Amino acid sequence: MKKSILYILLSFSVLFSYAQDKAFKVVIDNDFCGDPDGLYALAHLVLTDGCDVRGIIGGHLGEDNGGFLGEGIDAAKESCRKATELLDVMGMSLDYTVVPGAPAPMKDCREPLSSEGSNLIIREAMKCSPDSPLFVLCGGSLTNIASAFLDNRDIQDNIILVWIGGPEYGSSSDIIDGTVKCEYNTGLDIQAAKTIFRISDIPLWQVPKDAYRRCIVSMSELRDLSRANALGKYLYDSVTSLQDDMVKMGSPRRDAYVLGDSPLVLLTALQTYFEPDAASSTYETHYAPSIGKEGQYDHRFEGRPIRVYELLDTRLMFADMFSRIGNFGKD
Numbered sequence: 001m002k003k004s005i006l007y008i009l010l011s012f013s014v015l016f017s018y019a020q021d022k023a024f025k026v027v028i029d030n031d032f033c034g035d036p037d038g039l040y041a042l043a044h045l046v047l048t049d050g051c052d053v054r055g056i057i058g059g060h061l062g063e064d065n066g067g068f069l070g071e072g073i074d075a076a077k078e079s080c081r082k083a084t085e086l087l088d089v090m091g092m093s094l095d096y097t098v099v100p101g102a103p104a105p106m107k108d109c110r111e112p113l114s115s116e117g118s119n120l121i122i123r124e125a126m127k128c129s130p131d132s133p134l135f136v137l138c139g140g141s142l143t144n145i146a147s148a149f150l151d152n153r154d155i156q157d158n159i160i161l162v163w164i165g166g167p168e169y170g171s172s173s174d175i176i177d178g179t180v181k182c183e184y185n186t187g188l189d190i191q192a193a194k195t196i197f198r199i200s201d202i203p204l205w206q207v208p209k210d211a212y213r214r215c216i217v218s219m220s221e222l223r224d225l226s227r228a229n230a231l232g233k234y235l236y237d238s239v240t241s242l243q244d245d246m247v248k249m250g251s252p253r254r255d256a257y258v259l260g261d262s263p264l265v266l267l268t269a270l271q272t273y274f275e276p277d278a279a280s281s282t283y284e285t286h287y288a289p290s291i292g293k294e295g296q297y298d299h300r301f302e303g304r305p306i307r308v309y310e311l312l313d314t315r316l317m318f319a320d321m322f323s324r325i326g327n328f329g330k331d
Contacts, residue, residue, distance in 0.1 A: 112147035141188035182295035
């Protein structure tokens, strides 16, 4: 009996050590000056216990700044300012490295746009290994991870890329009147998407449009969260400020909002404790498609497999987010 108890304790000790060794190193790369969903994801991420955030990269908003910023403004630097502003609200601005990525999209899928952001990815990836990889979390363009890969191809074995972006698989919903309507994050840098899908062998966990658009919460819920503390209010004000601008341009006000970047947290920090994985969300394995000149998939039936997430555990994701943000500052 004593031997059996000892064996059980030793078994749990091994499993516990394994789980502890799997604390994830992550770099998050996002256009924080654009859609405020990136700010919610960043706040949630830095409040989790399961991820060691090794750096925060400010991303660009495409050729014309996506209508979010005036002409001539460096969106990558503005994204850094917004990320730092959020961290200031949280009293954490000295705890993290925040650097700008490339200020614009790549011109060619084989020509990198090196930046502080791509260099940070290389530096952190080279400290990791295939058994203990760096998770690169991208909620916008793929410019910085593509540039990092082109500058140092040795990093691809040490990385798992989690990307919010790409059109649906097996769907014609992006085809309107015979014209391809490019998915937003793909359109921020089509050349970088070609680099990642066609040239690299970086392990990819993709959350395409139909999956991330289901990550929806009500404005009433966000308003309730805003009453909890200054962090909740800052985040809520970021959304309502954007909505106010859109109303001025003729868009109707809505009662719900998509926090499409939140799966970056779900698929990393909220993995299972033993045998770590994002077990409560489902994915299909696809061969990585090529990316066409308009951002559409050119499907193939060979090459490297990628995860394409279909159903995300939004209950776990948003329950954890509301709990962590709502209780921030109470301890």
